[in-house]
Amino acid sequence: MDEDDKPASLASPACLLHEVDPDYAGLPGPTEPRDWPQVNRWRKAERERLIAARLAMPAERRAAFGAAIAAQALAEIGAADGLVVSAYWPFRGEPDLRPLLQTLAASGGRTALPVVIAKGQPLEFHAWQPGDPLERGVWNIPIPAVPHPVIPDVVIAPVVGYDPACYRLGYGGGFFDRTLAALPRRPRIIGVGYSGARCMTIHPQPHDIAMDMIVTENGVVRPYDCTTRALT
């Protein structure tokens, strides 16, 4: 059991204030002009709340949710043959999708992990499949020991939070947004997280890039799915 797997003690129940009324939480409503310093403070507090909530889940539930997320993500990816798919090495209670990498690699896919080059710079993606050697990168995140940059067709991005428009709240480094903005062609972007990570809005900023979908243990969320359903 590593640090991430230990259930947090004294965790308080998730606060649902933000679900009820953003004004009440001191934030602008969705159509009002943003006060970005205020939004950044909100994001920081929300990150801490959401990470604590997922770490407080029993490890068995996280594992079961991770398996459900992996199965649906695999179905969304479809035929893996010839595709370059980037996922991630899980930390801080993220869904563990390493078995998905194994399945993709076994069915002809080329798998990869993101690599932090430096703060403020886009990520790189380097080919890696289960069994290949790893070394510690920035923030001690395991990265492929043998550098082999690739351009992914599909990027699986773990979320700290997400909203119905499929915007992602991450760890606050801005890495994925910078990376997606810099890639020569836009990959399919599949966000993955637990359904408890849903926010009414993450208050997207101009640099935020929406994902094509979010896969949770309960199903697939596509941008404004609920609106589409309501209109049809």
Ligand SMILES: Nc1nc2c(c(=O)[nH]1)N(C=O)[C@@H](CNc1ccc(C(=O)N[C@@H](CCC(=O)O)C(=O)O)cc1)CN2
């Ligand atoms: N498993 C996994 N690997 C990943 C990502 C991810 O989201 N999950 N990343 C996706 O991007 C990149 C790493 N992104 C990270 C971004 C910030 C911090 C971090 O610790 N940040 C500091 C504060 C940063 C700041 O404010 O400047 C902190 O939380 O204390 C860690 C990783 C690449 N690898």
Ligand SMILES: Nc1ncnc2c1ncn2[C@@H]1O[C@H](COP(=O)(O)OP(=O)(O)OP(=O)(O)O)[C@@H](O)[C@H]1O
């Ligand atoms: N394309 C970009 N160009 C320049 N700066 C950017 C870009 N994308 C994000 N940033 C900067 O990075 C910082 C963090 O962004 P944000 O809060 O969206 O991070 P995040 O998506 O939660 O983090 P991460 O992707 O690392 O998990 C912001 O201050 C933002 O201005």
